Amino acid sequence: MSEYNRVVIPIGPQHPSLKEPGCFTVTLDGEKIVDVVVGIGYNHRGLEKACESRNYIQIIYLLERICGICSHTHTTAFCQGVEELAGISIPRRAAYIRVIVAEIERLHSHLLWLGVAAHEIGFDTMFMYAWRDREAVLDILAAVGGNRVNYGINTIGGVRRDIDDSLRQDILKMTDALQEQVKYYQELALTETTLAARLAGIGKLSGEDALKYGAVGPVIRASGIDFDIRAVDPYAVYAEIPFKVITDTHADVFGRTVVRILELLESIEIIRFCIKNMPDGDIVTKAPRRIPAGEVISRTEAPRGEDIHYIRSNGTERPDRVRVRAPSEANWHAMRHMLLGQYLADAPITIAAIDPCFSCTDRAIVINSGRETELMDWPRLRQYSIDWYKKRGIDVASIKIPERRMYF
Amino acid sequence: MQTEEAIIHKLAEKFSILKDKLYVQRSKRIISEFLTREEFEQVLPYLRDKMGFYRASHVVGTDEGEDLGFIYLLTNDEGIILALKEKAPKSDPKISSLSGDYPSLEFHERELVSLFGAEVEGLPAGPSYPLPDGWPEGNYPLRKEWNPEYFDQNTMTYNPPIDDKEKEGGKK
Structure with a gap:
């Protein structure tokens, strides 16, 4: 086709396949993608600068809000980095609790992805199944930390909340029920021909290219590379937990699906091991407010892959530099390569298959300083939103809602 | 190894x-x-x-x-x-x-x-x-001298006090 017949389509920035902002300017030759410009950065709000004017404890809460899905992994990376700078070791029980919460978070994240991916390919039954199962995981996270996201578990020197016997039993019950469901998804992924037909061969990324473009997490493992920080550079108590690094050799969206489903089963086993083997004792040790000068590179295996935190301290209560390289930020580099030569119709699932988190990529944060802290219940929150719109000239009460049409 | x-x-x-x-x-x-x-x-x-x-x-x-x-x-x-x-x-x-x-x-x-x-x-x-479209040239937010308090998000301009301006804080 002549170059003049090519069509350029901007996919995004409003919600390209996911409910987050990013812009993919795609050039098409017929239905095939011949060029892509990946546009990200819509969520950048200056988190790193904000860290430089806050103390180490305040920063934990700031970093927890980088991402609503993998919040715990960011605070784990930050806290263990600061602990290394301060030269303190956390109690073993605290390390076990960090791992338990991290793996429950992985369950929540992978189930969320499974639902989104199913929705992208029109398999909404699976979307609803996966999200229904995720609710049970979120209930456990709420019981552990008091919140469905941003659980506030980590602090410098250990964790803020213990997991008592009753909660341990609840967690085990949840893993038992979830394991049955995940085995069903595993069978579905490996035997349902329509699923394989839709996902196989889409978003190809060879092992060599995955390394070249710096892919991480399930994306690189689905290209046959066994790169998992929990095994490569163990932190907390991962060195003493028996687990398999899941890999697959399909090197496409289908492979990424298989890896995530099998990782769900592996996370369940890790949680059971930790529940069974967690020692008694303290959950936090005293940490200094002033952190000795130094620099550290801390990393964890987030649900989406390697999460790196670079922290430089200067002997005061505030760091000199904090830099977060979240996993989604690493996975974008391979996106152009994965989309080239694909059909346009495959772009949404290819983008979704890296499980991108735009907030992680851009490390978003909004701080409303100078406002009083307020705890809102549901009716108060509802009223707040009505008032918010009223102030901007929109009276929700005046909007006429058409009569409901009945289809059956 | x-x-x-x-x-x-x-x-x-x-x-x-x-x-x-x-x-x-x-x-x-x-x-x-x-x-x-x-x-x-x-x-x-x-x-x-x-x-x-x-x-x-x-x-x-x-x-x-x-x-x-x-x-x-x-x-x-x-x-x-x-x-x-x-x-x-x-x-x-x-x-x-x-x-x-x-x-x-x-x-x-x-x-x-x-x-x-x-x-x-x-x-x-x-x-x-x-950084977003329209970000003013010469403003590099992660340089230490750049102070977010002086940045006006509505006009997208950096307005340091006179003393700081003399030091050319944050600007090339």
């Missing part, structure tokens, strides 16, 4: 400029002192091609007072991170793009341009990242 100490020993043997400039921070972490652009570009190809550090996880920008710092996090198959540091004066903040050999650094190098005002020579053309 090479130990961290063996890697340092081999590099110091090959490059005299690296003597006493590398240290093991802890297991799987080697950190260098800041190198000049010439020193950095002398060492990097050897690290990549002969020492197995063919993957780059990230480049961290830092403000070093009169200079800008660039900390490249290179990794090998054993999961060792070697943080190789380069610096360039703020008055002439030129570095070479490594995105040809390490495509995984492209977005991070764009960050160095937008947030620190680095001039990354050889960086392929592409959209700026991550």
